[in-house]
Amino acid sequence: MNMSRDTQKHNGFDLLRINLIRKLVLWAGFPYIFQILTLLVFLALAVIGWGLFPPNGVDDKLFAKTNLTNLTIWGLWWPLMIWGAVLFGRIWCAICPMELISNFSERLGRVIGIRQKPLSKWLRSGVLIVALYTVIQLLVAGAHLHRIPAYTSVFLFTLLAVALFTGLLLKDRAFCRGFCPVGMLLNAYGRGSMLAVRHASDRACASCTSRDCVLPGNRKKLVGRSCPSLLNPAKLNSTSDCLVCGQCVKSCAPSNMTLLLRRPFHSADYREPLASWPLTMFIILVSGFVTYELCTEWVQAEHVFLWVPQQLSLNIGLNTNNGWIKGFWTLFIFPFLLWSFFGAIVKLFEFNTNLTTIWRSLALPLVIVISAGHMVKSIAKFVSWVGFLPYAIRDPFGFKTVHQFTSGILQIPAPIIDKIVVSIIGIAIMLIGIYFAIREFRLTHDESRVYWLIPKLILGIMFLFIVFGKEWSFF
Numbered sequence: 001m002n003m004s005r006d007t008q009k010h011n012g013f014d015l016l017r018i019n020l021i022r023k024l025v026l027w028a029g030f031p032y033i034f035q036i037l038t039l040l041v042f043l044a045l046a047v048i049g050w051g052l053f054p055p056n057g058v059d060d061k062l063f064a065k066t067n068l069t070n071l072t073i074w075g076l077w078w079p080l081m082i083w084g085a086v087l088f089g090r091i092w093c094a095i096c097p098m099e100l101i102s103n104f105s106e107r108l109g110r111v112i113g114i115r116q117k118p119l120s121k122w123l124r125s126g127v128l129i130v131a132l133y134t135v136i137q138l139l140v141a142g143a144h145l146h147r148i149p150a151y152t153s154v155f156l157f158t159l160l161a162v163a164l165f166t167g168l169l170l171k172d173r174a175f176c177r178g179f180c181p182v183g184m185l186l187n188a189y190g191r192g193s194m195l196a197v198r199h200a201s202d203r204a205c206a207s208c209t210s211r212d213c214v215l216p217g218n219r220k221k222l223v224g225r226s227c228p229s230l231l232n233p234a235k236l237n238s239t240s241d242c243l244v245c246g247q248c249v250k251s252c253a254p255s256n257m258t259l260l261l262r263r264p265f266h267s268a269d270y271r272e273p274l275a276s277w278p279l280t281m282f283i284i285l286v287s288g289f290v291t292y293e294l295c296t297e298w299v300q301a302e303h304v305f306l307w308v309p310q311q312l313s314l315n316i317g318l319n320t321n322n323g324w325i326k327g328f329w330t331l332f333i334f335p336f337l338l339w340s341f342f343g344a345i346v347k348l349f350e351f352n353t354n355l356t357t358i359w360r361s362l363a364l365p366l367v368i369v370i371s372a373g374h375m376v377k378s379i380a381k382f383v384s385w386v387g388f389l390p391y392a393i394r395d396p397f398g399f400k401t402v403h404q405f406t407s408g409i410l411q412i413p414a415p416i417i418d419k420i421v422v423s424i425i426g427i428a429i430m431l432i433g434i435y436f437a438i439r440e441f442r443l444t445h446d447e448s449r450v451y452w453l454i455p456k457l458i459l460g461i462m463f464l465f466i467v468f469g470k471e472w473s474f475f
């Protein structure tokens with residue numbers, strides 16, 4: 001790494017200057033060894049959860065916390081992944097077992113002579129990812145996918161199977177680019193990532209003749225592949241699609257790639273003025289989901305949020321707690337009403353701008369507030385679930401433990417951080433999120449159109465109110 005760093009625009013600290021990290025990223029076993037380890041954990045969890053349903057008369061939420069599969073996937077891994085995505089982009093992708101499976105099956109498909117196709121344009125757009133994410137959220141609401149170990153197990157095996165088949169039939173990391181249900185979330189939440197793979201010197205890239213980081217001939221290598229996601233590492237200016245796999249670092253003979261640790265929402269990153277349609281739809285959808293998730297932490301807010309679906313269920317003769325109706329309200333009707341309201345506010349000032357353009361312009365700055373809200377929910381969930389881990393390790397299936405909890409032999413573990421402290425942390429996170437959303441507005445918009453800030457402020461204040469009210473309300 002004796003090259004002069006003549007590009008200051010991506011400034012930050014190059015983690016590859018730390019010998020240990022540099023050796024690790026350049027090591028042929030990275031990231032494969034870590035992916036194998038996470039694959040083994042995923043497989044073990046899928047096997048543990050296989051065929052398990054909560055015992056009769058036991059609350060499925062309590063059982064979910066005592067069963068190792070559900071506890072690990074939904075109570076620990078998922079909240080950590082939300083935090084990881086917002087702070088460090090697609091850091092999880094670097095060690096993700098699904099990428100390993102699709103990488104392996106893509107190679108197998110080539111060896112056995114399958115004529116693998118490139119990903120079609122509509123799959124690349126992310127439409128299917130949004131659809132899959134929606135289905136999963138509906139299954140969470142309607143079938144309690146996140147509380148029944150048997151369903152979580154089927155979910156994990158299905159993900160692995162789809163990764164296997166897409167790898168066999170399609171080329172160039174097709175599963176990650178067109179099928180992974182969390183791909184859009186990582187893309188949207190990771191845009192302010194403090195971790196970024198970037199080239200160091202423009203001059204070095206301009207004089208590079210081999211261009212190994214994009215050379216098609218390198219794509220089939222095991223180590224030092226040209227970017228398997230078909231990005232151009234020498235021109236990378238966003239964290240949205242980079243899987244931090246380190247292959248470009250290995251392939252770049254002049255050692256011109258860096259792994260930067262930098263401030264969040266770096267001003268040198270590219271910002272799309274209009275989000276794509278699938279991304280906009282995803283952000284609209286997730287705004288409803290996160291609002292509901294935050295409301296579940298404050299019982300009065302949950303009552304208010306669910307009043308409409310409960311009335312609807314009553315009117316059509318269903319149980320007021322019908323999960324499918326709740327899911328439909330949370331994912332479609334509520335966000336549609338909320339975003340129509342946001343659209344109407346902007347239209348008051350810019351009557352000629354059409355609603356779809358307003359939504360697409362609002363989506364990326366608003367997702368910062370939404371991801372901050374998601375972080376708050378994640379920390380609340382993590383601290384109240386992690387105390388169950390020692391019990392779940394001792395009794396992975398959870399039947400004995402849940403019986404001891406329900407019969408009073410064992411005390412339900414308290415959250416590891418006091419709820420008031422979590423609430424204060426939550427308020428701080430929301431304020432930081434609102435700050436960055438306003439900053440993004442100033443970086444991407446004409447400042448005279450200050451009314452574009454109103455929807456961000458409304459959403460931010462609404463989330464802040466829920467987080468604040470949870471501990472300090474008099475209700």
Ligand code: SF4
Nearest residue numbers: 093096098099176180
């Ligand atoms: S995009 Fe999805 S499948 Fe691919 S590495 Fe990331 S999390 Fe794993």
Ligand code: SF4
Nearest residue numbers: 205208212213252256
């Ligand atoms: S291989 Fe390295 S130096 Fe060459 S174009 Fe790619 S990033 Fe630049």
Ligand code: SF4
Nearest residue numbers: 227242243245246248
């Ligand atoms: S740009 Fe580099 S680190 Fe990012 S996905 Fe491509 S090869 Fe991996």
